[in-house]
Amino acid sequence: IxxxxxxxxxxxxxxxxxxxxxxxxxxxxxxxxxxxxxxxxxxxxxxxxxxxxxxxxxxxxxxxxxxxxxxxxxxxxxxxxxxxxxxxxxxxxxxxxxxxxxxxxxxxxxxxxxxxxxxxWASPAARLAINTHFKLCRAEEEVIRLNVEIRRVVTYLVDEDQYLRACEALYQDANPTLAYQISRYRTIRSRFTPLHLRSLEKISRLSGFSGTLAPGVSVSRGLGD
CATH class of the missing domain: 1.20.58 (Methane Monooxygenase Hydroxylase; Chain G, domain 1)
Structure with a gap:
């Protein structure tokens, strides 16, 4: 040194x-x-x-x-x-x-x-404003996504009921026991459908709702798809 x-x-x-x-x-x-x-x-x-x-x-x-x-x-x-x-x-x-x-x-x-x-920007009020701004930006993106998901749920509820009814009718003569089990399963599954639809209807009445409750068309329409 x-x-x-x-x-x-x-x-x-x-x-x-x-x-x-x-x-x-x-x-x-x-x-x-x-x-x-x-x-x-x-x-x-x-x-x-x-x-x-x-x-x-x-x-x-x-x-x-x-x-x-x-x-x-x-x-x-x-x-x-x-x-x-x-x-x-x-x-x-x-x-x-x-x-x-x-x-x-x-x-x-x-x-x-x-x-x-x-x-x-370091003050609490400024940071609250910044966080609120970005939450609003993400909320707008979320609304677009929810409009898609809401219609998917409605489509699924309608298609599932139609699918189970078609399966029940298909096996009604050939296999009555299986048809009966399908009927019971459909009854259980459809028990909560009105509740889901009422919840979706309440969402549709919210201010600013831009989606639709009309069911869409599934890509796969055949039995077993």
């Missing part, structure tokens, strides 16, 4: 930034882990509180677990804020962190090259 790094060297400063970034990422991982655990504890508590059989001891146990988790989050936040200040990043408050419901809220904090949390 001919030259040792000193604080004024560029290599020293680059290494210091790497160490600071590493501390920041580890502190953020710890906060995220604790918040996710708290979300699971809250979900469990809400589940058990909704049950009348939930006992007092169980509710007390979950309540203590939440208190312990909250204390751990506060300690982890202190470490995170210390690491964030070293990088000039935004610090977090306890009330803000416990409201995080999506892991994407933590992902916005992970880019250590620049503080993207101040970008317009």
């Amino acid at each position: 001919t030259h040792r790094w000193v604080p004024e060297d560029e290599e020293w400063q680059a290494a210091a930034r790497l160490v600071a970034n590493r501390k920041y990422q580890r502190a953020l991982d710890n906060v995220e882990r604790l918040v996710v655990s708290r979300i699971f504890e809250l979900s469990k508590m809400n589940h058990y509180l909704a049950l009348t059989a939930a006992g007092y001891k169980l509710r007390k146990h979950i309540g203590k677990a939440l208190q312990t988790r909250s204390a751990a989050i506060r300690a982890a936040l202190t470490q995170y804020n210390t690491a964030a200040k070293a990088l000039g990043r935004r610090t977090l408050e306890f009330d803000e962190v416990v409201e995080y419901a999506f892991l994407s809220d933590f992902d916005l904090l992970r880019d250590t090259r620049q503080d993207i949390s101040t970008r317009p």
